[in-house]
Amino acid sequence: MDVDYYSLLSKAVAGKDVAARDQIYKEAYEIIRRSRLAPEAASSHVAALDDAVRRIEDELAVDEGRGAAALDEVLATGRSWKPLLAGLCALVAIGLTAVLYGYVAGKPKVTASAAKMARASEDIVMADLKAGVDGGSSGDGLPFAFQRQVVFYRTTVVPGSIVIDRESRFLYLIDSNNSARRYGIGIAQECLKGGSFFRVTNKFEWPEWRPAGANTKDADALLASTGKPGSPLGARAMLLDKPGLLIHGTNSPKTIGHLVASGCIRLVNDDVEDLYRRVSLDTRVVFVS
Template sequence: MTVDYYSLLMKAIAGKDAVARDQIYKDAFSLITRSHLTREAASSHAAALEDAVRRIEDDIAAEEANSAAAINEVLLTDRNWKPLVIGAFAVAAVIALSALVYGFVATKGPAIVSASVKTSSPNAQRGREDVVMADLKPGVDGGSSGAVLPFALQRQVVFYRTTVVPGSIVVDRENRFLYLIDANNSARRYGIGVAQECLKGGSLSRVMNKLEWPDWRPSGANTKEADALLAAAGRPGSPLGARALLLDKPGLLIHGTNSPKTIGHLVASGCIRLVNDDVEDLYRRVSVETRVVFAS
């Protein structure tokens, strides 16, 4: 069945601001995820919905840009320019807010078409890479759910075209996503945080071991810090979270965290982190020897 998402969404967002539109988009994607459609049908509907959202946000951005151009033209006539300058600044602020919302939506389904899994580098849209997010102290439980995260970083099934074998893991360190590849051009996507030590190096790896509530004593840590980490291990509040996938290269692992708000950012410890609910979901779906591809 073909659904005209563009027309449906246009009616739903009429008169809504950027924040309200983003919530409507989120609800629409959530409805598809909770539906009883086949995996192939759900992927097709998600792709169509994403295309409609992009068209709508492009149209809105174009209309706002035209409004700004009209204001500039009037300014050149020197007619009552002070109120118009104030109006121009207001329009610019609306455009900036719309661009931020569109940026979240646009990250839902990056298409990867080559075997080397090439990804985009929207550094101009993010300033988060250069800021290391502080962790909660060991033993402090910041929660296990990704509900506190922006929608784009929450666990979801997305359209994802790649030649990587289904069942493999793709880690997009730059864009802060981990993908568990499925068939039919789809993948299960998780938001991640990345430690500085794990930003570079390696392109292919595999899962060597799986651990529940892993224990960790960081190298170079003083005795007091190490004891605090060990005391927090095996329960909520552990810096390594509820589960860990150890890879075949020293220092490389995928793990949970006691600091869910650090997801989507550069982090101070560990390696590739997910919120606990997500790492438990990933843990259940993969096995030892699962292939891991690090996108460059």
């Protein structure tokens, strides 16, 4: 941190009265507050600024007589110092902003991979509702980003294909003209890794689902919910050409955007029905991370 606040502020407050100096000091503190520095760095800047303000005010107090005389002269002439004050305030603001920007720009950047690792360490698996419990079919209660919408999306993937962004929890149905229909998804841990290129091999309405290792009672409960809004596999499913890999609905809309405990790639029922209508067999599916 090489900011000479004393020299910078001494020039800015030269010839100013108490009110004008206070305003300039406040501008300097406000610039530091808006700089989004790390707490330790911001504290260092504030401490340096405090020290500079104290030095300037102590020196002015020692020379109070001369300062008072200068102020009387200004008042006697009736000269307006507002334009000069505004100009100097702008000058000190620009100077401080430039210095602080240089300091921030010089800080190490957080890489995308580091950000993904941080997210993975914080991500938790969201619990599902029980089979037969209808949590709703709409995504209206989700954050806006996870609600179905058309977005700008530049890609070399052929229109009509599906792109699944594992990290961001989005499924894109690619359209022409750099656009895509985007859906929020939940993703199971088992589907975070693996290949990248697949195709749709089959489509089901209200599919049956017997999870591996389920006892007879659990399996019967799941089958009993098939064909109803409480089905854990949802209203539609699209099977891909890899065992266990499928796109499906859910009876737990609040799990969208999170890691989930079962299934693979899930959408709310309204969204999976919309996607189901638009997708044909052999549609290309591309996974990206």
